[in-house]
Amino acid sequence: MAELTELSLADARDGLKRRDFSALELARAHLDAVSAAGDLNAFVTQTDEHALKMAEASDARLADGSAGPLEGIPLAIKDLFCTEGILTTASSHILDGFVPTYESTVTAQLWRDGAVLVGKTGCDEFAMGSSNETSYYGPVINPWRRKSDGAKLVPGGSSGGSASAVAGRLAMGATATDTGGSIRQPAAFTGTVGLKPTYGRCSRWGIVAFASSLDQAGPLTRTVRDSAIMLGSMAGHDPKDTTSIDTPVPDYEAAMTGDIRGMRIGIPKEYRVDNMPEDVDALWQKGVEWLKAAGAEIQEVSLPHTKYALPAYYIVAPAEASSNLARYDGVRYGLRVPGEDLIDMYENTRAAGFGPEVKRRVLIGTYVLSAGYYDAYYIKAQRVRTLIKRDFEQAFEAVDMILTPTTPNAAFAPGEITDPVTMYLNDIFTVTVNMAGLPGISVPAGLSADGLPLGLQLIGKAFDEETLFRGAGVLEEAAGFDARPDHWWA
């Protein structure tokens, strides 16, 4: 039944309801695919037994009519989400052997709605990275390869394992998290749909924290409809996260009417960066044409503080991270490397437990918060953040959505980018959205000159994911993206 893995989440859901196949069959098909996809290294932990048990329970609920909205759907979970009784690593050595006694709110809601856990996917260590190369468990590989040289490529990051698993048909959807682009950039690199919801739409409780004021969980799927379905289960107010917002969760799937006539779409002039590859620019133009053809009005908007977003982000995010990661000290859980005294133990544990990119960000964060530098860096970055927010507020007085490329380039090969700043530039179109707390979605829209997927990003107003799904659905249909990677890994 290999074709079961080809179904969209929505089609599998409907097929399960019709009893065309069982949840167990669906789970087995995906578990087999996972087992055969070792070359992709998408998973840190496979949870076959767990998956089969959950699938059996799903079949029982499908039989007795108590099925939930995601009943029997095999999902992959980024290893940043704490899962009760299942190893949770954040792809870091320092969380060696850490098995939570609790379940993150987002995953608990997915299980509540009937989803089946296939496994925990790899990511950049503590979600810090744009290529998955910082994972302690080795880089995840992109199912897509370049036409020109056939090189293996990175899946993007940090949610590279989730993106690879969804693109490689190892799961029907996956959870991911996005702090500066960690859902949307891998989605663009793997030809999948990645949504970063509005900050506060999904609970952060039980998700290993990177930068608390920017982190947000969202779905990675193969279609916009699947994204809408998953968000419906993931979203919602959580009293355990006081930054989550108490506002009703709408029926996102129903919002996909396909009608964007009269909708105003903004094109930010500041996003026309120097050296933008022609194929990226051309696709952006196509996106404009597609939306125009669907009846939307296109207008230029200005987001004047865009150029300050990335530097400000690389102050705010490391500052929060340096503090969030202080708890990994070898005292209570995870790795402990003994030392002569307490300080020695701290130093040995953190030296061995964290990789170079995490250390770099902890150091940057510690520096920008230090006495004498705090005002010049952290405070100034927060002011920039306020200005970026205001830019968007002003733009959204004139338009309903903003269209941009998701990334300035397609996927690259491991080791191809070694300069951290060049790597950070991968987030140039996505990071502003996190700084402003807005929702953004990446839709696969075409191929690069070298045959790799490229994504277009729609940015919406706060808590207006419905409009975003409507626009993304139109974009998806117009683009008709049906390219597939060769199945080289098995």
Added chain:
Amino acid sequence: MNEAAQAEAKSKLIHGATGDWEVVIGIETHAQVTSNAKLFSGASAAFGGEPNDHVSLVDAAMPGMLPVINSYAVEQAVRTGLGLKARINLHSVFDRKNYFYPDLPQGYQISQFQQPVVGEGVVVLDMPDGETIDVGIERLHLEQDAGKSVHDRLPEQSCVDLNRSGVALMEIVSKPDMRSADEVKAYVGKIRAIVRYLGTCDGNMEEGSMRADINVSVRRPGEPLGTRCEIKNVNSIRFMGQAIEFEARRQIDILEDGGEIVQETRLFDPRKGETRSMRSKEEAHDYRYFPDPDLLPLDLTQEWVDALAADLPELPDEKKARFVGDYGLSVYDAGVLAADRAAAGYFETAARGHDAKIAANWVMGELFAALNKRDLEIEASPVAPEALGELIGLISDGTISGRIAKDVFDIMIDTGDAPAKIVEDRGLKQVTDTGAIEKIVDEIIAANPDQAAEVKERPKALGWFVGQVMKASQGKANPQAVNEILRAKFDLN
């Protein structure tokens, strides 16, 4: 400054070898908020328990855990601020204070740095000599307590007990307005009285639910503030006096020898009665404060604050004023009684329908002495305030004399019996029957002719006869009646 005030200020100075010095003191009080749950986790904030009994996932800083503010703790902090007559900040912010220590699982303490929930206020100290001193309050903020490192459980390793981790504390910071150890003692006593009145902290210094750090500096009178040292670990009001006196003298000695004070944190050693260096300014942590991104700013409404203010109980200062105004107590007596909510309540109950001044004397004299002797809190007094009132009633209506009343009180303390019953059972009723008294008087005069002759020469000697008559009546004779009859017999009127 008038002359009296100048003399007053001068009396607080410390005499050094090269002249007088003024000691300047500010206090940071850490008061545990009376609340069932911790500040951000919902775990029990109860004292004691086995190590790590009261620890939630949040307190242990497990990955992905988030703090949720305990609104009751906020209410308690605001009520305390109102009790300190302080400005309530409707907008305040929680910050992270970052440092590594095993008893600090998060690697940061959630506290309030730049924008505390309570701003400036004032506390009035009543000194025993009748002087009142205003001590400014700089701020009050909420913060988490840390856990505790335990070094004596295992031979090679230390253990961590997180029961205290995350318990809500109020840090109350005074301005450097105190000039003597006595003022500090009065200040801490007053803060303790206020939080106990409000029920926002139990003020128990032995269990550590109230602790104080003391900032001490010295200067020549009229000069700018000197360099200060912070003294930690002073866990009783008695030790505060010792610590300040030692520290002031230490600083004066250094300065008089031509040295300089190094700003540092010092630890008080209660066994040796001295302070010693803990860490210098250079070794001080850079706490890298920044707003906690897991918590939204704390925004209160004026209506909510007003409702808390309207619901506040009567506080020590108001109560004292009322005791002076309504009961005619002296300012000092009123202050002593009002300092403790339970004592004040006891007094008011005892005084109901009776002479308040007599009631105050009994509470502050016999009752306090008896409780002290038995090491009892006033709440555990074997004599109920109603019973003491009854006893006062028996004195006022002449049933017993004041002297007999003291005996009756001792029996009440021991047995808990009602005073009327004791008087009845033991036949202690005062004899006011003049016939009976006259009979005793006549007998004693007849038996002591020499003394009787002396009284005629020296009327003051009458007192000897009064004593004899009282003795013969076993104290039950009404002393006034005895006096009158004796004076009549000796024609002294």
